[in-house]
Amino acid sequence: MLQLEQLQQAQRLIADTLSPTPLVLDHALSDRLGRRVWLKGELFQRTGSFKTRGGLHWVRTASREELAGGLGAVSAGNHALGLAWAARQADVPVTIVMPENASAFKVEGSRSLGADVILHGDINAAWELMHRWIEERSLTLVHPYDDERIIAGQGTVGLEILEQAPEASAILCPVGGGGLIAGIGVAASALRPELALIGVEPAGAASMAHAWLHGEPARLERIDTRAKSLGAAVVGELTYPLCRAHTRELVAVDEDAIRLAMRHLVYQAKLAAEPGAAVGVAALMEDLAVLPPEGDIVVVITGGNMSREEWQECL
Missing domain, CATH: 3.40.50.1100 (Rossmann fold)
Incomplete structure (x- = not known):
């Protein structure tokens, strides 16, 4: 542990x-x-x-292989903002799937930090899409908490x-x-x-x-x-x-x-x-x-x- x-x-x-x-x-x-x-x-x-604390720590401890294909995440908003900001510090692309009812404020904030944000279904559907993209696009998942x-x-x-x-x-x-x-x-x-x-x-x-x-x-x-x-x-x-x-x-x-x-x-x-x-x-x-x-x-x-x-x- x-x-x-x-x-x-x-x-x-x-x-x-x-x-x-x-x-x-x-x-x-x-x-x-x-x-x-x-x-x-x-x-x-x-x-x-x-959330920026965990996002920055993750990016700074990531290997070249983890960063090479870009990062992927699912978020209702704050993890998206924190990871987008941390990824921008390292000049690493990040794709984030957010549920369709996500805060518009957090969606636009994440996009302004350079993240590619996709709105898709509820939180469960958002996870399904991200898992598929990890396989198809070779993204590295940055889990919001686990x-x-x-x-x-x-x-x-x-x-x-x-x-x-x-x-x-x-x-x-x-x-x-x-x-x-x-x-x-x-x-x-x-x-x-x-x-x-x-x-x-x-x-x-x-x-x-x-x-x-x-x-x-x-x-x-x-x-x-x-x-x-x-x-x-x-x-x-x-x-x-x-x-x-x-x-x-x-x-x-x-x-x-x-x-x-x-x-x-x-x-x-x-x-x-x-x-x-x-x-x-x-x-x-x-x-x-x-x-x-x-x-x-x-x-x-x-x-x-x-x-x-x-x-x-x-x-």
Whole structure:
């Protein structure tokens, strides 16, 4: 399984290009809970989400053979942006298949970074097309979450949190396919094993809880959530055991809770977070997580990529 040393190597490898993101104190939520609540601002990262970390680490550790035929990916948006940006740094072509309901903001953003973006069906159909193109076009797949190099890159978020918040007793992390929480879990378990890592999913796409229930990754029949960045139908073969080993609790939040959390983040914390980034705050506002009795709380705010129309719909 992934080790702390791999995360530390990833941190050293990307540090010259990607700066640490800040912790922002959520005054209103801190007053409400009677303890400090810090927001890890991954929406301030390059391309507007944590995904750039894994994308850049993957590209910088790739072999010439892996890069030779170009890269391929499937994404609802943030992985597309992060990988397109990282591939452009290395002057490597990338083809990305996105579901037809993907955010227009993320589609255009990925194209502006040089990616060849194709919209195709739902997320399952997008994967089918990409697997076919990998065979036909000799593309190298860069999985959005089920890849050790991607997980190691995302895990640098955890290393930063542990350095920035020495008094933290809990981290709340959004969960889609599981790459971020897997990486943070490796860091936290190695460096601060007493810390409670809590995963938060949208109730309409609770694929990690579904895997926990079945004892292995199992595909959801239906995805129904405005938190498209967390809309993975199935978690990874790598991310599932890492999450199971290092996560203390999983909770699910409904759509109304996500919307209210977004409003809180915009109007109280002054952070323009997308729906998938707001689920941790939603869990705190709904009192869903079992928190340690003392210590600071850190909530990972994973991204902030939305169009004006999407903002109007959500707020």
